[in-house]
Amino acid sequence: MSLSKKIVVAVSGSIAAYKACDFISLLKKRGHQVRVILTPSGEKFISKTSLQALSQSPVYQDDFSPESLMAHIELGQWCDLAIVYPATANHINGFAAGIGEGLLHSFFLAFDFKKPFLIAPAMNTRMLFHPATLRSLETLKQWGCHLLPSEEGSLACGEVGEGRLLTPEKAVAFVDSQFSDESPLQKRILITAGGTRETIDGVRTLTNMSTGKTGAEIADALHERGHKVLLLTSKYAVMPKSDVKVDTYESFREIRNTLRALAQSKPFDLIVHAAAISDYSIASIETPDGEVQPGLEKMSSEHDNISIRLTRNEKILPKLKDLFSGDPVVVGFKLTSTESKEEQAKAIFRLFDKGGVDYVVHNDMTDINKGVRNYLLTSNAGEQKKLNSTESLSETLSELLNSKTHEVSHDLVP
Numbered sequence: 001m002s003l004s005k006k007i008v009v010a011v012s013g014s015i016a017a018y019k020a021c022d023f024i025s026l027l028k029k030r031g032h033q034v035r036v037i038l039t040p041s042g043e044k045f046i047s048k049t050s051l052q053a054l055s056q057s058p059v060y061q062d063d064f065s066p067e068s069l070m071a072h073i074e075l076g077q078w079c080d081l082a083i084v085y086p087a088t089a090n091h092i093n094g095f096a097a098g099i100g101e102g103l104l105h106s107f108f109l110a111f112d113f114k115k116p117f118l119i120a121p122a123m124n125t126r127m128l129f130h131p132a133t134l135r136s137l138e139t140l141k142q143w144g145c146h147l148l149p150s151e152e153g154s155l156a157c158g159e160v161g162e163g164r165l166l167t168p169e170k171a172v173a174f175v176d177s178q179f180s181d182e183s184p185l186q187k188r189i190l191i192t193a194g195g196t197r198e199t200i201d202g203v204r205t206l207t208n209m210s211t212g213k214t215g216a217e218i219a220d221a222l223h224e225r226g227h228k229v230l231l232l233t234s235k236y237a238v239m240p241k242s243d244v245k246v247d248t249y250e251s252f253r254e255i256r257n258t259l260r261a262l263a264q265s266k267p268f269d270l271i272v273h274a275a276a277i278s279d280y281s282i283a284s285i286e287t288p289d290g291e292v293q294p295g296l297e298k299m300s301s302e303h304d305n306i307s308i309r310l311t312r313n314e315k316i317l318p319k320l321k322d323l324f325s326g327d328p329v330v331v332g333f334k335l336t337s338t339e340s341k342e343e344q345a346k347a348i349f350r351l352f353d354k355g356g357v358d359y360v361v362h363n364d365m366t367d368i369n370k371g372v373r374n375y376l377l378t379s380n381a382g383e384q385k386k387l388n389s390t391e392s393l394s395e396t397l398s399e400l401l402n403s404k405t406h407e408v409s410h411d412l413v414p
């Protein structure tokens, strides 16, 4: 990558501060200029000398040393992008509260948010999910900061959970994505997720059990790899953790209309259609008092019988390829509830029958009920690849895009 940008890396007092060394090395290898802010607590975890040597630049530490009296203003003017890597709960909450104590806080307050400001949280899971931290992250997102997702895994405190600092490689991909038009690897991706809700009356709906979690996780993972992701998900679904762009729908009609509108925008390279779209919408409702319009005020619960007539919805998946310009790679999802491999295979290949689908991701309820994520990715040429996490599925989707082929390239299973 040839573009050289000016980047401020702020290192705060997390046990993960040592990862800033690799992060800075990677930025330097990519030709960027780096200046470092190190908080006093950060220095307890990583030496100023290491950061200075790696960044080949002085490390900024407090507002009162004569050579850096105006550093909180000047660093912001100098840089093209700032990233707090790692960001402690203390600084995240301090930023959101407008605290001005110390160089990093005042640097944040004086920052020109027309430039990207990235925050990579690193902390114990309970610190991350503390209402104060959650509220601060939400505030920072609203103010235009880019929140990098943290990862799940074993934490320094010995616990397992969320809050691990994003790896240096992934954080660099995020930095690159901010200068996106210059990154040839960045692709435009549309992901649909969640389940439709058809309104019966003012308080009742017809829906399904989709949570939207898989779609949100894929969106996070692809966003993390630097792609430009739009997640179109149900209003009631699990939302992504990172600042992926989200649009929402409620009913079949709404998602169909939104897709039609999106088809008019810039072409997508990949469409992952993971939404669980109801096969039927409500056509009419018959009560002993006569027919009522769906969606109107609450029906009486005194009736002995109510008939709801359903009407078949058109299938969205086979139409995507024609609807969207630019020949996007189209990936459909098939959830089965049978342990019979033969039935599962039939269900997968039925999705290819109508054409317009490049890949099908299959998973089965038996695995989901056991809390296991097993996916089988099948190409329309019949090649298959087993993937045992949403992360590895996302990685394969990203690789498919970057290799620009519509084929599963390796680890094929018969």
Ligand SMILES: Cc1cc2nc3c(=O)[nH]c(=O)nc-3n(C[C@H](O)[C@H](O)[C@H](O)COP(=O)(O)O)c2cc1C
Pocket (backbone or CB within 6 Å): 011, 012, 013, 014, 015, 016, 039, 040, 041, 042, 087, 088, 089, 090, 091, 122, 123, 124, 127
């Ligand atoms: C061993 C140790 C590890 C810590 N790790 C973290 C951490 O990963 N994330 C965090 O938010 N705070 C962590 N803390 C607490 C912060 O260091 C503390 O809140 C500090 O005041 C943060 O300072 P700063 O935000 O000014 O850098 C840790 C503290 C200790 C003693």
